[in-house]
Amino acid sequence: MLTLATLADTLFRILWSALRVGGVVMIAPVLGAMFVPNRVRLLITLVLSFAMLPAVGQLPAYSPLSLLGFLAVGQELLVGIAIGFLLKLAIEAAILGGQIVSSGTGLSFAVVVDPQAGGIPLLGRFYLVIATLLMLAVNAHLQLIEVLATSFELLPIGSGGIDVGDARLVADFASLMFIGAVKLALPSVIAMLMVNIAFGVISRAAPTLNLFAVGFPVAMLMGFLVILMDIGSHGPIWQLQLDATFDAMARLLAGR
Numbered sequence: 564m565l566t567l568a569t570l571a572d573t574l575f576r577i578l579w580s581a582l583r584v585g586g587v588v589m590i591a592p593v594l595g596a597m598f599v600p601n602r603v604r605l606l607i608t609l610v611l612s613f614a615m616l617p618a619v620g621q622l623p624a625y626s627p628l629s630l631l632g633f634l635a636v637g638q639e640l641l642v643g644i645a646i647g648f649l650l651k652l653a654i655e656a657a658i659l660g661g662q663i664v665s666s667g668t669g670l671s672f673a674v675v676v677d678p679q680a681g682g683i684p685l686l687g688r689f690y691l692v693i694a695t696l697l698m699l700a701v702n703a704h705l706q707l708i709e710v711l712a713t714s715f716e717l718l719p720i721g722s723g724g725i726d727v728g729d730a731r732l733v734a735d736f737a738s739l740m741f742i743g744a745v746k747l748a749l750p751s752v753i754a755m756l757m758v759n760i761a762f763g764v765i766s767r768a769a770p771t772l773n774l775f776a777v778g779f780p781v782a783m784l785m786g787f788l789v790i791l792m793d794i795g796s797h798g799p800i801w802q803l804q805l806d807a808t809f810d811a812m813a814r815l816l817a818g819r
Contacts, residue, residue, distance in 0.1 A: 576619050580616065580720075582643065583711070585643060592654045594647075618713075645733050646815070653805060657691040659743075667782075697798060751793060
């Protein structure tokens with residue numbers, strides 16, 4: 564029988580779980596994007612918080628308005644933000660890889676203004692769209708929800724959240740973004756290096772040739788061809804990125 568006390572306890576549990584879930588929704592890819600309206604984010608947070616009720620476990624005995632309660636609220640938000648930030652770092656490798664390729668192929672002139680990242684080359688936005696679609700295709704969003712549910716078991720509400728060592732793990736994980744960007748951009752960088760070497764040989768053989776007028780269209784055409792041939796290899800790269808991300812999440816929640 565539904566009583567007022569039972570209803571109040573359920574709402575209290577939803578509010579506590581919404582702190583951690585809201586931290587993830589606030590910063591995770593797709594969910595934390597600027598094009599997602601705030602009302603939609605709030606609705607997603609409430610729905611996920613309700614779904615997390617069986618995993619929430621025992622609530623703290625102190626009031627959220629007490630000093631310990633304020634600390635617990637901040638800790639819950641930090642746990643959610645750390646989980647979402649790990650996934651965001653992995654996906655941000657697409658933008659960095661696109662910037663590297665754009666600067667070598669001459670496509671960096673096409674810049675799109677992103678409210679979150681500022682001015683980025685259009686190719687970086689294209690790589691980010693591909694990364695997001697692949698993330699959804701391999702059900703990484705469902706894995707993220709599973710990690711959220713597991714986090715309430717490994718780090719119960721009011722247990723202290725993440726410590727300094729866990730924060731260092733999140734900071735060190737940023738190296739995965741650069742590794743992923745290099746993997747994405749390496750074929751194009753090598754191809755454009757060979758093109759530039761060929762241009763250097765041509766400039767020595769024909770010094771009067773205007774290489775900027777001839778080389779810029781050729782470099783851009785070669786860039787498009789390399790991107791077209793290389794785009795099929797992005798799947799395994801992103802699979803490794805996501806595997807490393809969820810492994811880091813497991814280590815973060817386990818305190819190792």
